[in-house]
Amino acid sequence: MLSNRIVVYRAERGWTQQDLADRTDVSRQTIAFVEKNKYNPSLILAFKIANAFGVPLTDVFDYKEE
Incomplete structure (x- = not known):
């Protein structure tokens, strides 16, 4: 299962979903x-999201076997 912290990173920056989408x-x-x-x-999109936040990929996304 892939989980993410996108909401947390967006909130820290005050970004909307549209702001991240544009980036x-x-x-x-x-x-x-x-x-x-x-x-x-x-x-590629996962890296773009992490790069937009300026953090490593593994800080945004986490994978665990089910």
Whole structure:
């Protein structure tokens, strides 16, 4: 299972889902689905999200075997 801390990082920066979407070149809906774990991002998108926050990938995303 892939989990993420996108909501936490967005809140710390005062960003909306649209703000993050604009920084990562995806739709707001994509960010919403990733945040809610309804969509696993591609590796490229995961790196874009982490880079937007200026943190390592593993600070935003965590994978655990079910």
